[in-house]
Amino acid sequence: MTAPVDQTSRWAGAIRLGTVLIAVVLIAWAWHGTEFDTVRLIAGIPRMAEFLARMVPPDMGIANIVVLSTIETVQIAFLGTVLGAVASLVLGLMAAANLTPPWVHQPVKWLLGIVRGIPVILLALLFVSSVGLGPFPGVLAVAVHSTGMLGKFYAEAFEGAQRGPMDALATAGAHRWQVVRFAALPQVGPDIARDTLFRFEMNLRESLVLGLVGAGGIGFYIQLYTRSFHYDKVATLTLVVLVLVIAIEQLSFFVRRRLS
Amino acid sequence: MTDAAIRIDGVRVRYNDQGGDVLDIEALTVPEGQRIAFIGTSGAGKTTLLRLINGLIAPTAGRIVILGEDLTSENARQREFRRRIGCIFQEFNLVERSSAYRNALCGRLGWAGPVASLFGMFSDTDHALAAKALAETGLENFAHRRVDSLSGGQRQRVAIARALAQDPALLCADEPVSNLDPVLAEDMLALIANSGARRGATTVMIVHHPALAEKHAERIIGLAVGRIVYDSASDGPLNAVALRSIYGRSPTPETVPLPDGEHRRQTA
Numbered sequence: 001m002t003a004p005v006d007q008t009s010r011w012a013g014a015i016r017l018g019t020v021l022i023a024v025v026l027i028a029w030a031w032h033g034t035e036f037d038t039v040r041l042i043a044g045i046p047r048m049a050e051f052l053a054r055m056v057p058p059d060m061g062i063a064n065i066v067v068l069s070t071i072e073t074v075q076i077a078f079l080g081t082v083l084g085a086v087a088s089l090v091l092g093l094m095a096a097a098n099l100t101p102p103w104v105h106q107p108v109k110w111l112l113g114i115v116r117g118i119p120v121i122l123l124a125l126l127f128v129s130s131v132g133l134g135p136f137p138g139v140l141a142v143a144v145h146s147t148g149m150l151g152k153f154y155a156e157a158f159e160g161a162q163r164g165p166m167d168a169l170a171t172a173g174a175h176r177w178q179v180v181r182f183a184a185l186p187q188v189g190p191d192i193a194r195d196t197l198f199r200f201e202m203n204l205r206e207s208l209v210l211g212l213v214g215a216g217g218i219g220f221y222i223q224l225y226t227r228s229f230h231y232d233k234v235a236t237l238t239l240v241v242l243v244l245v246i247a248i249e250q251l252s253f254f255v256r257r258r259l260s
Numbered sequence: 261m262t263d264a265a266i267r268i269d270g271v272r273v274r275y276n277d278q279g280g281d282v283l284d285i286e287a288l289t290v291p292e293g294q295r296i297a298f299i300g301t302s303g304a305g306k307t308t309l310l311r312l313i314n315g316l317i318a319p320t321a322g323r324i325v326i327l328g329e330d331l332t333s334e335n336a337r338q339r340e341f342r343r344r345i346g347c348i349f350q351e352f353n354l355v356e357r358s359s360a361y362r363n364a365l366c367g368r369l370g371w372a373g374p375v376a377s378l379f380g381m382f383s384d385t386d387h388a389l390a391a392k393a394l395a396e397t398g399l400e401n402f403a404h405r406r407v408d409s410l411s412g413g414q415r416q417r418v419a420i421a422r423a424l425a426q427d428p429a430l431l432c433a434d435e436p437v438s439n440l441d442p443v444l445a446e447d448m449l450a451l452i453a454n455s456g457a458r459r460g461a462t463t464v465m466i467v468h469h470p471a472l473a474e475k476h477a478e479r480i481i482g483l484a485v486g487r488i489v490y491d492s493a494s495d496g497p498l499n500a501v502a503l504r505s506i507y508g509r510s511p512t513p514e515t516v517p518l519p520d521g522e523h524r525r526q527t528a
Binding site for chain 2: 167171172174177189
């Protein structure tokens with residue numbers, strides 16, 4: 001006796017083959033569109049080596065600038081994250097479908113979506129051209145960009161909070177804000193702390209890039225030294241960036257694990 | 261003043277236009293300080309009636325006056341009214357990540373200053389009442405434990421403490437013991453009944469077990485299909501005829517109260 005032949009498994013094979021074919025076509029399409037060229041890549045290797053050679057040995061004579069600009073980068077990321085988190089808390093509460101009526105949470109959700117859609121580099125250019133060069137426009141760009149993302153995460157956290165405790169406090173005569181403070185926040189606290197920390201980690205990396213458009217921090221000096229061909233100084237800064245990113249990733253990983 | 265704590269007059273509740281009334285109460289008056297229990301099958305309207313009494317839902321028609329306040333009035337939606345009604349729920353509805361003490365203190369939110377409390381500032385009275393409520397429910401040694409580290413029985417005690425911290429004039433318990441084992445259920449109902457009596461608070465409990473209801477309440481109201489079909493105040497003791505009118509069939513040994521007032525303890 002044999003089991004009946006499963007006809008669907010024949011189709012599954014055909015679908016798998018089709019998927020692979022589509023993937024191949026897509027890769028070929030993008031390969032062609034971006035003028036991907038292995039010959040040019042191989043020909044470029046000596047120039048790459050030359051570029052890297054000019055970075056060696058890294059110029060340790062700029063320790064002063066390294067320290068100051070690193071501090072500035074951390075300050076940009078920190079203040080940007082804090083301001084973004086405060087704005088996100090307010091907007092996140094407003095965007096939570098279980099806490100506000102549709103005519104409040106829908107528009108706020110859209111607003112957050114639009115803010116999320118603006119690249120941080122564009123925000124930096126906007127603020128540099130409106131308030132001038134330096135770390136200040138960097139902070140603004142990071143804060144606004146973080147709000148788009150964190151506001152959405154906070155709202156989702158609030159939406160995931162259990163209804164029961166909130167209703168219980170409201171029934172006991174608690175004010176709406178007291179319900180949020182004593183029933184909603186304790187439930188979502190660890191979640192939003194984790195999200196915020198992760199955002200800080202990302203902001204630190206982003207604030208490195210922001211310097212390239214004149215918004216302060218290490219990136220500003222990387223851009224400055226690249227343009228003046230001081231690759232040995234660029235190398236020092238790059239190493240610092242590497243250490244900084246790895247350190248903050250480890251720290252954030254450690255803290256977030258303790259929060260779960 | 262010998263006012264009634266609960267006065268219901270021709271109240272009907274219906275959830276949508278298509279369906280019929282889920283509740284149709286001709287009249288029910290509960291004097292201040294009385295301890296009553298609602299019994300009936302699932303869907304008989306016990307919870308709807310309780311939610312009506314603690315103001316969570318509004319009647320479709322009729323008049324309902326709780327603690328001297330007409331529930332259709334604007335005042336009934338204010339915290340000054342709500343804080344006088346302590347609620348205990350089947351699922352406890354506690355803030356799991358907060359301590360037992362913090363949860364009990366939440367019972368004071370209706371009394372605390374709305375702004376000051378947001379910064380964690382409560383008056384000495386608030387702290388004293390929360391601590392007293394925890395002591396009353398036997399949780400002195402667990403006050404600073406997080407609720408999610410407590411057992412089911414302890415959690416329900418925290419929930420009772422939160423309601424007691426309100427210093428309520430009316431205590432409502434919606435199937436407070438359905439999630440607990442029979443022995444714990446006895447203790448918990450006794451705790452609710454006694455702490456309500458100590459304050460002179462009117463106490464309304466939904467209890468699944470007629471024997472438990474008889475033991476812990478002064479008066480039993482039986483509901484079937486949204487109507488009051490039995491009231492021990494007028495219909496006499498809860499006998500087989502009464503049980504049949506409530507549950508729609510002859511009682512089984514588990515539902516019959518034992519003659520000497522002692523009750524069967526089932527071991528889960």
